[in-house]
Structures are given as structure tokens and as C-alpha cells.
Amino acid sequence: MAALDLFGRRWNLRIVWELQHGPIGFRALQERCDNMSSSVLRQRLTELVDAALVEQHPDSTYALTELGHGVHRALRPLGRWAAEWAETLSAADSEDAR
Amino acid sequence: MAALDLFGRRWNLRIVWELQHGPIGFRALQERCDNMSSSVLRQRLTELVDAALVEQHPDSTYALTELGHGVHRALRPLGRWAAEWAETLSAADSEDAR
DNA sequence: CCAAGTGCTTCGGAAATCGAAGCACAGGGA
DNA sequence: TCCCTGTGCTTCGATTTCCGAAGCACTTGG
Numbered sequence: 001m002a003a004l005d006l007f008g009r010r011w012n013l014r015i016v017w018e019l020q021h022g023p024i025g026f027r028a029l030q031e032r033c034d035n036m037s038s039s040v041l042r043q044r045l046t047e048l049v050d051a052a053l054v055e056q057h058p059d060s061t062y063a064l065t066e067l068g069h070g071v072h073r074a075l076r077p078l079g080r081w082a083a084e085w086a087e088t089l090s091a092a093d094s095e096d097a098r
Numbered sequence: 099m100a101a102l103d104l105f106g107r108r109w110n111l112r113i114v115w116e117l118q119h120g121p122i123g124f125r126a127l128q129e130r131c132d133n134m135s136s137s138v139l140r141q142r143l144t145e146l147v148d149a150a151l152v153e154q155h156p157d158s159t160y161a162l163t164e165l166g167h168g169v170h171r172a173l174r175p176l177g178r179w180a181a182e183w184a185e186t187l188s189a190a191d192s193e194d195a196r
Numbered sequence: 197c198c199a200a201g202t203g204c205t206t207c208g209g210a211a212a213t214c215g216a217a218g219c220a221c222a223g224g225g226a
Numbered sequence: 227t228c229c230c231t232g233t234g235c236t237t238c239g240a241t242t243t244c245c246g247a248a249g250c251a252c253t254t255g256g
Contacts, residue, residue: 003180004112007105010212010244014102026203037245042204052190060203067186074179081172082101088165092150108213124234135214140235158234202253213242222233 006051011036011044013075016053016064020072023063104149109134109142111173114151114162118170121161 007013011033018024018032030041045062048054053068064072105111109131116122116130128139143160146152151166162170 001112001180003176003183004115007176008108008111010106010108013106014099017102027201035246037247038204039206039246040244043244052186067183070179070183071176074175077172077175078101078105078169081168082099085101085165085168088150125232133215135216136235137215137237138213141212197256199256200254203251205250206248208247209245211242211244214240216239217237219236220234223231225230226228 006047009044009047011040012048015041015044015048016068016071017075017079019054019062019064019068023057023061025061029062104145107142107145109138110146113139113142113146114166114169115173115177117152117160117162117166121155121159123159127160 014033015029018029024032026038026041026045030036030038033041045054045056048068049056052065053071054062055065055068056062112131113127116127122130124136124139124143128134128136131139143152143154146166147154150163151169152160153163153166154160
């Protein structure tokens with residue numbers, strides 16, 4: 001349940017998702033997340049670091065921990081579902097347009 | 099991405115998760131979600147109904163649609179991960195306590 | 197020395213969330 | 227018939243969270 005609460009906070013899911021491509025810097029990560037507010041990004045990052053999902057490397061770049069990669073793996077089905085969901089929605093739209 | 103945004107809204111993940119056990123009424127659902135605010139629950143439910151993940155039956159009870167069940171299936175790996183995450187954290191705690 | 201890029205902080209306003217109260221309605225007794 | 231209880235749902239003021247622009251300290255390269 002705590003997990004659903006953690007990921008139910010805005011941006012947390014997205015951040016983990018964007019970190020899949022390896023270490024990335026603060027500002028670059030911010031860009032990837034639709035230029036989310038830097039203040040919130042900082043907050044979310046410390047939360048994720050506390051949760052041991054993300055670690056900050058000595059060159060102050062961020063990456064998923066082993067645990068974090070587990071999340072990402074667990075998230076992939078959701079990603080796949082999102083794709084077919086997008087199809088369903090666009091199909092429904094063209095349905096409505098008729 | 100839109101999916102990560104939808105589920106990045108508070109309670110949406112939790113609601114879908116709690117709806118797995120079949121149809122349930124408004125107040126009962128609210129109880130299951132740590133007595134979340136009824137105003138927000140209403141808002142979330144209309145959002146989820148709009149997204150075609152949840153449907154409201156004639157007796158005004160709520161349940162997952164076919165699409166919604168897809169989400170839940172896609173969410174199960176995350177549930178399994180959450181379990182082992184809890185173990186890791188409690189293990190780390192007793193580690194710290196030493 | 198300067199310009200540009202970085203990680204990160206501060207802060208005022210906007211938006212989301214909460215929570216308690218209450219409305220309208222539907223049974224189910226007495 | 228009149229309560230009493232439980233339901234789905236709404237309203238609204240207070241609190242929390244989020245946003246976004248500005249800027250600070252620091253590093254790198256010219």
C-alpha cells in the first residue's frame with residue numbers, strides 16, 4: 001500500500017520511468033519530465049533516494065539503484081498497457097466522430 | 099506518457115487497485131482508500147469513468163471495465179515488487195538498528 | 197576575467213487535496 | 227405514518243502541494 005502511495009505522488013512514476021536510460025543530470029532529467037518544477041524535482045529525488053530507488057553518483061548524476069531497476073521492470077507491463085490504451089482511445093475517438 | 103500522468107494523480111492507482119475485488123459502493127470504496135476525501139474520490143471516479151477504466155452500474159456501484167482489468171493486470175508486477183520492497187526496507191531497518 | 201552550464205534553493209501565487217458538514221433519497225422497523 | 231440508518235454525492239473553507247521564475251554557488255572552457 002505504501003508503494004501505491006509513493007507512486008501515487010505526482011512525477012514519481014515518471015521520474016523512475018525516465019531514469020531507465022542510465023545516469024542523467026538534474027537539469028537534463030528536468031527537461032525529460034516536461035520541464036517540471038525544479039523545486040519539486042529536488043523534493044521527489046530526495047524521496048526516491050530515501051526509498052533507495054535512486055542513487056546520486058559522486059559526479060551528482062542520478063540513476064536507478066538495483067531496487068529501482070526492479071520497479072522499472074515491474075512497470076514495463078504498465079507501459080505496454082498504456083500503448084494499447086492509446087490505441088483504444090484513438091479508435092473510440094474516430095468512432096465518436098462518425 | 100499520458101498514462102503516467104493519469105496514474106501520477108493521487109489515489110488513481112489506489113482506486114484501480116482496490117476495485118480488483120469486484121463492484122463496490124461509493125462509501126465502501128472510500129473506506130478502503132484510507133477514508134480519502136469524498137470530494138476527491140468523486141472527482142477521481144469521474145476521471146476514471148471518462149478514461150473508460152471504471153463503470154458505474156445501475157445500482158450506482160463501481161467496477162473495473164474490461165480496460166480497467168487490463169490496468170490491474172499490468173499493475174500486478176508492481177504489487178509483487180512492492181512486497182519484496184517492503185522486505186528489503188524492513189531488513190535495512192533492522193540493519194540500521196544494529 | 198568572463199561567459200555559459202551545472203546542481204540546487206527560495207518564495208509568492210496557483211492549484212490540488214482534505215475533511216467536516218450536510219442534502220436528497222431509499223429501505224426498514226415501530 | 228414517522229423515525230432511524232445508510233447510501234451516493236455536493237459544498238466550502240482550510241491546508242497542503244505544486245508551479246515557475248529568479249537567483250546563488252560552483253565548475254569548465256575560452
